[in-house]
Amino acid sequence: MTTLTRLDTVEAFGELREFLRLRQDPRQTVISVCGFTGCKVNGSDAVAEALKEEVRKQGRDDVPVKVTGCHGFCEKGPLVVILPQGIFYQKVGLKDVEAIVEKTVIGGEIIPSLLYTDPRTKEQYKLESEVPFYAKQERVVCRHSGKIDAARIEDYIAVGGYSSMVKVLTEMAPEEVIDEMKRSGLRGRGGAGFPTGKKWEFCRMAEGDEKFIVCNGDEGDPGAFMDGSIMDGHPHAVLEGMLIGAYAIGATHGYLYVRTEYPLAIRSLTRALEQAHDYGLLGENILGTGFSFDLELTRGAGAFVCGEETALMASIEGNIGSPRQRPPFPAVSGLWGKPTNINNVETWANVPVIIDRGAEWFASIGTEGSKGTKVFSLVGKVNNTGLVEVPMGMTLREIVYDIGGGIQKGRKLKAVQTGGPSGGCIPESLMDLRVDFDELVKAGGMMGSGGLIVMDERTCMVDVARYFLEFLTDESCGKCNPCREGVQQMHNILERICAGEGKDDDIDILLELAEYVKDSSLCALGGTAPNPVLSTIKHFRDEYEAHIRDHKCPGGVCKALIQYGINADACKGCERCAKECPQDAITGEKKQPHTLDREKCIKCGVCFETCPFDAVYTE
């Protein structure tokens, strides 16, 4: 039974699962190496290969080395965890490989230099579960993170994978599945938070000889990589969720639409599709239950608007991805005019665990209106960047400080940007906000797909608004006038303000344009495009005014409005800035305060970034 054989019956699946489960020894030592982008860039592939070689060399090739999906703590990669204890090693390099096998795997000893030390308390932590970054997280979607090898369907089946699908196919009527989803309170993780069970019901009820389901893996929000990591590390959970959805809705064919910038996710899903096919978990007459469903992967080609569901469907059909008016909603008329149900990656990945543990269990996590957990990508100027999964309703403060370890270089937090280009900036004063769908909207933000971008005092909020509007100008499909022209105009004004040429009535004009674009655009791209402007004006109006009236950029970012200088009292004469300055604008004797020639300075900011003593300032 170790070779891949097609499973024709539910019983055969049960036998395979038992076999795989029994074969697992909970006491077995396993070396788990994170294999997602962050760790890969830091050399995790070579570390994994070296570990495999090393266990062989030291005569312990019974110890498997697993390359797994994202462990989350990308900041400290490459990450290596020794199971079953969960010993957590960070920043592992090739030089550490021999010691890990010899001392920890064979000798049972801990290597202190590889442990995580909290920079604030200097406390060292031995186990992954104790590390503050993980301690407050609750892993539902990512519950198998670091424990299973995403490339092996057997690993997934052994931990109960595809059992929810079997349960649904053998014990539940489609209506019961939909009812379970409704009671769970699951809301779509793609941004708008539409109740998933209800959406499925619409599609089930729709008239049609053929129905489709789609997984939205376009993850267009820049600065968000949750969906990518789920597709890479938990591909079978996505597939299983879709199988369950297909059964509930009555769909026979599905599409995984994946962002082309995600080669790892594409590879992982492609492999998962092949394996599921080979085992007979996908295709005709699945496990002899009479249920048939097929799934194929299509790639995007770099267009943000294709994350919008009607544009996405146009793209699957091979057309340019322009959105169209709704209604009719996809549930009634979607792909090729047939009823279609679209959900986000994380939404689909939540489905198997809801079926497995029940709607009540799921609904016990989270807040009144937002159930379950949410996976966030915590990035920007925060110390512990990475992927975090927390129950809905955790405060931003807990996420940024307790999990994220606070702001880099001890600087002050200014805002957290949520919801991607359609979202908003939540200021420091609202950090006690409980993060769920409704609270974020109240604060002028948006859940979006889950990017949390931390901004510190050195971020200029006008520049941030300009950045998002530039993004949206590029990405507007150009079909409707308000979005095409309005967003462009707002962008022009913001560029002007950042260049120091703001006019007194610019803020009012921006607000006026924002209302117009918001109300009259064809799709939600335009409808939400003014959000970055509205939320920054709402919370950071003083920064706009400083730019326009005083010709100052409080964040010290907008080149036209700043000058660099060196604070002689703080400068220790280490010469680092002088070496890095591309213009040779900084001069001085070693160990003596340096000076900066503003005539030569091109305001590249390299000195500011390099100075270890914060002696470089902007004004």
Place this chain on the structure above:
Amino acid sequence: MNPQTAEPETAQFARLAEFIDGLGLGHEPDERQAALIEVLHEAQEIFGYLPEDVQEFVAEKLRLPLGRVFGVISFYHYFTAEPRGKHQINCCLGTACFVRGAEKIIEQFEDTLGIKMGEVTPDKNFSLGTLRCVGACSLAPVVIVDGKTYGRVTPEQAAEIIAEYN
């Protein structure tokens, strides 16, 4: 010979034809239209870019109007009808990279190579472009050269990275 890829063009067209034939497309126009984006991905992989003769070839093979093929190519950022450099340097301009100073990195690459974003160096060795998030946001700012990802890039590193490919 295609200067982009140093492979005879006839061989490249043959490979593309083989790929399209391998899709086993039927006569349904919908089905052939739906294959277009995947075919263009493959074509760009083979040729390095999508010049007019390749567009015509794809249109003919898929029996789609040329205008439609062209429309799709110009809509999607990933497709390019212009030849690119031998090495493609792409700076991420996603939000995480932006707040960690991506624009400074971009300026440095532009200065060092003496070209602007979207341009190709005169010796055709490099083209410079931007991407909007490649999912390595934790390591922002990020630069990708020919598929290899560089994390926590500093402006000073630009010259070093370029030197690796010179």
